[in-house]
Amino acid sequence: MAALLKKFGGLPVLALVVLAIYPFAPVVDWALEAATGQALHIDRQLVNIFIFSILALALNLQVGQAGLLQLGIAAFFAVGAFTTGVLTVEKYPFQIGFWGAILISPLAGAIGGFLLGAPTLRLRGDYLAIVTLGFGEVMRIVLLNLENITDGPRGLNPVPAPWLPTLVRDAMSPAGDASIGTLRAMYFLALIVLAATVVCLKLLERSRIGRAFVALREDELAASCMGIEPARIKLAAFTGGAALAALAGCFYATNLTTTAEPNTYDFNYSIMVLCCLIIGGLGSIRGALLGAALLLGFDNVISPLLTRLLQTALGGESTHVMASFSNWRWIVFGTALVVMMRLRPEGLWPSSPQAEELHESAGEA
Amino acid sequence: MLDTVLQQLLIGLTNGMVFALVALGYTMVYGILEFINFAHGDVFMLSAFVSLTLVGALGLNDQSSAGALAGGLVLCIVASSVFGGLLNLTIDRVVYKPLRKAPKLAPLVSAIGVSFILQNVGLFWGGMSMQIFGGGGQAAAPKAFPNLLPATNLLGASSHVTLQPKDVLVIGASLVVMSALYGIVQFTKLGKAMRATAQDPSAARLMGIDVDQVVSATFLIGGALGGFASVIYSLYINTVHYQMGYQNGLYAFTAAVVGGIGNIPGAVLGGLLLGLVRAFSDQFIGAQWQPAVLFGILIVILVFRPAGLLGSTAREKV
Numbered sequence: 209m210a211a212l213l214k215k216f217g218g219l220p221v222l223a224l225v226v227l228a229i230y231p232f233a234p235v236v237d238w239a240l241e242a243a244t245g246q247a248l249h250i251d252r253q254l255v256n257i258f259i260f261s262i263l264a265l266a267l268n269l270q271v272g273q274a275g276l277l278q279l280g281i282a283a284f285f286a287v288g289a290f291t292t293g294v295l296t297v298e299k300y301p302f303q304i305g306f307w308g309a310i311l312i313s314p315l316a317g318a319i320g321g322f323l324l325g326a327p328t329l330r331l332r333g334d335y336l337a338i339v340t341l342g343f344g345e346v347m348r349i350v351l352l353n354l355e356n357i358t359d360g361p362r363g364l365n366p367v368p369a370p371w372l373p374t375l376v377r378d379a380m381s382p383a384g385d386a387s388i389g390t391l392r393a394m395y396f397l398a399l400i401v402l403a404a405t406v407v408c409l410k411l412l413e414r415s416r417i418g419r420a421f422v423a424l425r426e427d428e429l430a431a432s433c434m435g436i437e438p439a440r441i442k443l444a445a446f447t448g449g450a451a452l453a454a455l456a457g458c459f460y461a462t463n464l465t466t467t468a469e470p471n472t473y474d475f476n477y478s479i480m481v482l483c484c485l486i487i488g489g490l491g492s493i494r495g496a497l498l499g500a501a502l503l504l505g506f507d508n509v510i511s512p513l514l515t516r517l518l519q520t521a522l523g524g525e526s527t528h529v530m531a532s533f534s535n536w537r538w539i540v541f542g543t544a545l546v547v548m549m550r551l552r553p554e555g556l557w558p559s560s561p562q563a564e565e566l567h568e569s570a571g572e573a
Numbered sequence: 574m575l576d577t578v579l580q581q582l583l584i585g586l587t588n589g590m591v592f593a594l595v596a597l598g599y600t601m602v603y604g605i606l607e608f609i610n611f612a613h614g615d616v617f618m619l620s621a622f623v624s625l626t627l628v629g630a631l632g633l634n635d636q637s638s639a640g641a642l643a644g645g646l647v648l649c650i651v652a653s654s655v656f657g658g659l660l661n662l663t664i665d666r667v668v669y670k671p672l673r674k675a676p677k678l679a680p681l682v683s684a685i686g687v688s689f690i691l692q693n694v695g696l697f698w699g700g701m702s703m704q705i706f707g708g709g710g711q712a713a714a715p716k717a718f719p720n721l722l723p724a725t726n727l728l729g730a731s732s733h734v735t736l737q738p739k740d741v742l743v744i745g746a747s748l749v750v751m752s753a754l755y756g757i758v759q760f761t762k763l764g765k766a767m768r769a770t771a772q773d774p775s776a777a778r779l780m781g782i783d784v785d786q787v788v789s790a791t792f793l794i795g796g797a798l799g800g801f802a803s804v805i806y807s808l809y810i811n812t813v814h815y816q817m818g819y820q821n822g823l824y825a826f827t828a829a830v831v832g833g834i835g836n837i838p839g840a841v842l843g844g845l846l847l848g849l850v851r852a853f854s855d856q857f858i859g860a861q862w863q864p865a866v867l868f869g870i871l872i873v874i875l876v877f878r879p880a881g882l883l884g885s886t887a888r889e890k891v
Contacts, residue, residue, distance in 0.1 A: 277678065327876045333677060334609050339875050342868035349865040479685055486682055529700035529712035538693035545686030546668055549679045
């Protein structure tokens, strides 16, 4: 514990402790419910935020840390979700359950990432962006059209909840309510995996490969003169990011109990993840977490609240398209992207000051 | 069989013309700034909404007199082209221009942001309480663009191949506009300045070319081409939708890449090629696979010949 505190500082550990206690004492929920009369189920939203954070960290590994502009992260998210679907639903003979799927789906993501990355990573930045975008669309269309395998627009379901030892299950479920037990199980599983991901990525940042990422971003030619192989390092980052995205996809499908329809994993989804990184701070792990929390917080908490206020102000139920705040989300995020790029390109919460300095000196050179 | 092939050739050519017109907007901007203007497809989309609004305001439909239709069409084309050009120019001035010296990611991400904003504007626009928008009750639903040209078959009613006046209009008008663009780029002073800037912006600046003005002109012309294409597209497809800019924009961008991005004849060639591939894949593979086929081609071209069909490899920088 002391070593952890020393390594990561007090804030992350404090956050972890608060999040670990929260489902048993959802004070924010109580306060908001008292204030607005609406049950917001923050703990449910938190599960989504954890899962989305893992996805954002996956993209951060590729875009932020390795500098590979990838616009199709949703494709790998989908690979994870559908691998989990195929491996667990009743339609197929495998039915290996969550614990098997969580091991295999990252592998499937990694294979996908490797196969796409190997021929395309030598392309220059904006071409790579387009190839990954195209790949994302191809994946969506393939999943949509291979109805025999993916059940097309219906998606694969039901994806079973993770198996847990009876002791743990009982401890999680108050008064034997199994649905709350499942929710809490997902909550803690996602939190644990997210925390482990953050720790691994932090360690990676300080490792040989992490330093190679920085070197490649700053000056590829100089880095390769120092014995760093750009192709291998980039491929490693791309494959790793794809695997992590697929892991997030596995959680996503399990949490939703369905793989959702393939159209969920479209270009806009990929861009929303990128949006998180840019708002939080590209290349910054804490920035990615902040971005994910802000984005989902906007969609699921702020937007419904504002819609309610808007409706009250308009006096009753207006069906006009502008009266629902969720219809403003693209203007809000679009403006956020434009404004961030102009005024604070390093994001709201960039990584350590040293990294900032590095960027500044690179800009001057 | 021959009839089918001929018919698909015709569909491919007309579709290809629209792709080519939009692709020109991407390729001209890329040629000069090396920047993918993601919002270009959405400028195209909003221009189509301008036309649809005009058609609604003028009360044009297939029952209108020939004179009213001709006048209305000309008005739509002028309004959409001017709108597209000015919108594109404004976006460049307000959003992209301050980022000229920033890292490449900055304008790209900003363009994605602008694209989002424009799509959202399109969604709200569809919610207008005009008759032609279906009263605005369902803002996100596709809007029908009235069929303003007679649906007669110019090859005679007995022919198996259908050639409608709108096909002739699309191909003819596109050829006129492309020739005009070719004339501007090849034979005017502005065109010379554009070519010089595309070749080497700093050298062009040293030769006394006002690069900022050239960039503005490029955005203006590119946007106007997109606006023009949107009228042609709406007349041809008869549906307008707030997300149509996204997919058509990506296809047009693919066309630009296939032809060799930055290369103006390449964009036209790529557009036609992509239109043909799309028509034949719809016929023989199935329309539901259309995006997969087109983006598959994009990936293959980028991997094996990143410079495109007509592009030179000399421009590639590490």
